[in-house]
Amino acid sequence: DAGVIQSPRHEVTEMGQEVTLRCKPISGHDYLFWYRQTMMRGLELLIYFNNNVPIDDSGMPEDRFSAKMPNASFSTLKIQPSEPRDSAVYFCASSFQHGHYGYTFGSGTRLTVV
Amino acid sequence: GENVEQHPSTLSVQEGDSAVIKCTYSDSASNYFPWYKQELGKGPQLIIDIRSNVGEKKDQRIAVTLNKTAKHFSLHITETQPEDSAVYFCAATHRRETSYDKVIFGPGTSLSVIP
Numbered sequence: 001d002a003g004v005i006q007s008p009r010h011e012v013t014e015m016g017q018e019v020t021l022r023c024k025p026i027s028g029h030d031y032l033f034w035y036r037q038t039m040m041r042g043l044e045l046l047i048y049f050n051n052n053v054p055i056d057d058s059g060m061p062e063d064r065f066s067a068k069m070p071n072a073s074f075s076t077l078k079i080q081p082s083e084p085r086d087s088a089v090y091f092c093a094s095s096f097q098h099g100h101y102g103y104t105f106g107s108g109t110r111l112t113v114v
Numbered sequence: 115g116e117n118v119e120q121h122p123s124t125l126s127v128q129e130g131d132s133a134v135i136k137c138t139y140s141d142s143a144s145n146y147f148p149w150y151k152q153e154l155g156k157g158p159q160l161i162i163d164i165r166s167n168v169g170e171k172k173d174q175r176i177a178v179t180l181n182k183t184a185k186h187f188s189l190h191i192t193e194t195q196p197e198d199s200a201v202y203f204c205a206a207t208h209r210r211e212t213s214y215d216k217v218i219f220g221p222g223t224s225l226s227v228i229p
Binding site: 004042043045056091093102103104105106107108 | 148155157159160163203216219220222
């Protein structure tokens, strides 16, 4: 398996623009997580899905953030409009069976909003 | 709320020496403790985990210990090598059979192994 695949690896955008991050989880994993990593706040859970259904989005910072999982092999995290404080590395991770076996993280998307 | 503390935040060791990273957790219901290694430019990678029904687990040069009474758990790396240089995260969660609890990550320890 190729692991969790995220795209793009790097994204530079201007403030106010829409940004869409993409994730392909490991086949067969029934949990998908979106995390944000910054020096100040470490790893923050934004939202997670179970069997394509959003379960907990309490970590989503604002209404500017939204996430979808239209099928078991694809998820998106969208920021509209983007702001400089959204600059961070965004990770997608997937897990099998209620997270009992640890997570497999993707390589992340480094987002810079100027 | 739930919290995981991790110490030290940075650690430098000479190649061949041992490194120890310590974590404490606040939720006494936590029963699963994974450790992740994050190399520069990559996502965290699960390197070892321990469940609350055991006190120690070893995998080659890496070992984890758990003290449930004190709510402490530690990562031990022996015979360190330059490729062990990375940021290490501890984490804790309460695994349930039919539902999911949020995994709480520690703030990370940046380990440097000096050749």
